[in-house]
Amino acid sequence: MGQKGTKDKITPRRRFFTNLAHNVGLGAMGVLLWAGYTSKAKSSPLTLRPPAALPESDFLKTCIKCGLCAEACYNRPQNLDKEGNKLTPGTLKMAKAQDDVTIGTPFFIPRDVPCYMCEDIPCVPACPSGALDIKKVTNEKGELDIRLMKMGVAVVDVSSCIAFWGLQCDACYRACPLLDEAIKLVYDRNSRTGKHAFLKPVVNVDVCTGCGLCEKACVTEKPAIFVLPTDVALGKVGDHYVKGWDKADQQRVKDVDINSVTTQTERSKKKAEDYLNSGNLLEY
Amino acid sequence: MKFSNYKYLILRRISQLGLLFLYFAGNAWGWSILQGDISTSLLFGKIPLSDPFALLQILATGAIVGVNILVGALLITLFYGIFGGRAFCSWVCPVNMVTDAAAWLRRKLLIDKIERKVWISRNIRYYMIVIALIVSAITGLAAFEVVSPISILNRNVIFGIGAGIGLIIAIFLFDLFVVKNGWCGHICPLGGVYSIIGKYSLLRVKHTREKCTLCMKCKEVCPESQVLHMIGKKSISVNDIECTNCGRCIDVCNDDALEFSLGKFIKESKESK
Numbered sequence: 001m002g003q004k005g006t007k008d009k010i011t012p013r014r015r016f017f018t019n020l021a022h023n024v025g026l027g028a029m030g031v032l033l034w035a036g037y038t039s040k041a042k043s044s045p046l047t048l049r050p051p052a053a054l055p056e057s058d059f060l061k062t063c064i065k066c067g068l069c070a071e072a073c074y075n076r077p078q079n080l081d082k083e084g085n086k087l088t089p090g091t092l093k094m095a096k097a098q099d100d101v102t103i104g105t106p107f108f109i110p111r112d113v114p115c116y117m118c119e120d121i122p123c124v125p126a127c128p129s130g131a132l133d134i135k136k137v138t139n140e141k142g143e144l145d146i147r148l149m150k151m152g153v154a155v156v157d158v159s160s161c162i163a164f165w166g167l168q169c170d171a172c173y174r175a176c177p178l179l180d181e182a183i184k185l186v187y188d189r190n191s192r193t194g195k196h197a198f199l200k201p202v203v204n205v206d207v208c209t210g211c212g213l214c215e216k217a218c219v220t221e222k223p224a225i226f227v228l229p230t231d232v233a234l235g236k237v238g239d240h241y242v243k244g245w246d247k248a249d250q251q252r253v254k255d256v257d258i259n260s261v262t263t264q265t266e267r268s269k270k271k272a273e274d275y276l277n278s279g280n281l282l283e284y
Numbered sequence: 285m286k287f288s289n290y291k292y293l294i295l296r297r298i299s300q301l302g303l304l305f306l307y308f309a310g311n312a313w314g315w316s317i318l319q320g321d322i323s324t325s326l327l328f329g330k331i332p333l334s335d336p337f338a339l340l341q342i343l344a345t346g347a348i349v350g351v352n353i354l355v356g357a358l359l360i361t362l363f364y365g366i367f368g369g370r371a372f373c374s375w376v377c378p379v380n381m382v383t384d385a386a387a388w389l390r391r392k393l394l395i396d397k398i399e400r401k402v403w404i405s406r407n408i409r410y411y412m413i414v415i416a417l418i419v420s421a422i423t424g425l426a427a428f429e430v431v432s433p434i435s436i437l438n439r440n441v442i443f444g445i446g447a448g449i450g451l452i453i454a455i456f457l458f459d460l461f462v463v464k465n466g467w468c469g470h471i472c473p474l475g476g477v478y479s480i481i482g483k484y485s486l487l488r489v490k491h492t493r494e495k496c497t498l499c500m501k502c503k504e505v506c507p508e509s510q511v512l513h514m515i516g517k518k519s520i521s522v523n524d525i526e527c528t529n530c531g532r533c534i535d536v537c538n539d540d541a542l543e544f545s546l547g548k549f550i551k552e553s554k555e556s557k
């Protein structure tokens with residue numbers, strides 16, 4: 001240890017600061033690597049969460065990964081098979097390392113096992129952390145109401161739904177626990193044959209809970225109706241368009257500050273000849 | 285081979301495997317003795333028990349957490365803080381069985397004798413605690429919980445085997461070939477948390493110098509052998525916080541020079557000052 005010469009001698013003070021820098025450096029490296037991995041460990045945006053789950057980013061913060069929701073779902077008495085002596089697989093699964101979902105968090109895949117919209121909702125009160133928020137499925141009277149939940153919304157791919165071809169199929173319509181509310185059959189004239197009707201399934205996004213019973217029931221090889229997380233499935237109109245005939249919708253934009261709404265894009269400051277001749281029209 | 289040489293080892297395995305079985309039964313057959321998993325469980329369908337480190341990480345993300353988790357973490361902290369010390373590691377944690385197996389095989393294969401020593405600090409675990417909390421705050425996701433081999437192994441037993449089991453094998457190999465007691469003795473932040481929680485706990489291993497024949501079998505099996513610095517020197521308790529109260533040293537000692545004691549710690553630490 002630094003015996004010869006004065007050059008490579010380290011004073012205690014110097015040693016202290018070098019050690020400090022060393023430790024801070026290693027620590028910072030650890031934070032960066034770990035944070036890099038952790039931010040990659042978040043779920044795919046297509047993940048469907050249990051009933052009454054908080055919005056995804058809050059859900060990820062809050063869920064302690066205990067599995068009590070999944071255990072309650074699996075062990076609920078209604079989950080017995082037809083003979084009534086064996087439990088069928090539960091809806092909620094706890095994510096494993098190979099799933100595209102943050103490890104240890106509950107999720108479900110409707111085509112495998114949809115949510116049966118249990119009246120007593122065993123999964124939600126089981127959650128100790130508040131990641132499943134019982135308030136979201138409690139109505140004004142203080143009763144549990146599974147119809148209030150929103151795990152996602154069903155979307156119909158009209159190109160592969162055989163009802164849109166003109167064939168008779170209402171499997172999803174009949175499978176829906178909110179019969180004739182979440183999915184309606186819309187009648188339409190089939191101009192190809194001239195004498196038949198289309199019975200097209202159309203989802204009411206305000207009613208659909210995202211349970212996925214329709215997706216499970218769909219007769220096509222890969223379901224033509226499927227549940228997506230609401231923010232993935234739905235667009236957003238913004239403040240420019242209002243249903244002038246709908247009181248509730250007018251209320252929506254009532255408080256919008258007129259001046260904050262831009263209806264025009266800004267005009268170019270250059271003269272027309274300048275930009276027309278500039279060679280790159282796409283920039284303007 | 286006497287029973288007394290394996291007593292605590294057998295009791296610990298019964299405890300660890302028994303808990304895993306109860307967790308498994310809680311999901312598979314709906315038994316309500318112990319439900320949930322090692323991060324948060326429900327005892328007898330009523331009493332919440334939560335991992336205090338998981339709670340800290342959740343709080344670090346800025347989330348507001350249910351009161352059951354707070355109560356559960358408090359109960360666990362009180363239990364280990366007053367009584368058990370770091371006993372979670374040797375009596376509850378499933379990974380302990382894996383790392384113990386690696387340590388055993390290491391001794392049998394004489395790997396310690398042939399391998400080049402890789403030095404890493406035993407204090408890494410305490411840095412890991414801080415880093416885990418910082419990363420949780422930055423990313424909004426409880427950072428150790430997404431990599432924790434403890435919860436991964438636990439959930440693999442309860443909810444079915446997944447690819448996470450690879451991590452468990454990696455830890456086994458790391459402990460076997462890279463660093464002796466590498467994971468539990470150096471890196472695991474949860475072990476560090478329970479060490480800190482158990483600083484003033486009552487349950488201690490006590491050494492009686494007069495009986496000791498200096499065979500050093502205890503130091504050979506101890507996963508934190510540095511805590512046995514008093515062997516053959518002083519008749520005091522093992523007061524270092526890293527002792528896991530596994531009782532393996534008591535098992536292997538044929539001269540009754542080691543035993544569990546309750547409450548002596550407080551008296552003694554006063555005496556020694």
Ligand code: SF4
Binds near residue numbers: 074122124
């Ligand atoms: S409501 Fe759905 S997720 Fe909850 S227990 Fe019933 S089937 Fe399972």
Ligand code: SF4
Binds near residue numbers: 062068126127129
């Ligand atoms: S019960 Fe709550 S905290 Fe536990 S896994 Fe389910 S959502 Fe997460």
Ligand code: SF4
Binds near residue numbers: 183211
């Ligand atoms: S997901 Fe399908 S079955 Fe469930 S409510 Fe919506 S439309 Fe009905």
Ligand code: SF4
Binds near residue numbers: 161172
């Ligand atoms: S079950 Fe599938 S194919 Fe049939 S109407 Fe519904 S979406 Fe179309």
Ligand code: SF4
Binds near residue numbers: 467
């Ligand atoms: S150090 Fe960590 S992995 Fe090892 S026994 Fe303790 S908690 Fe389990």
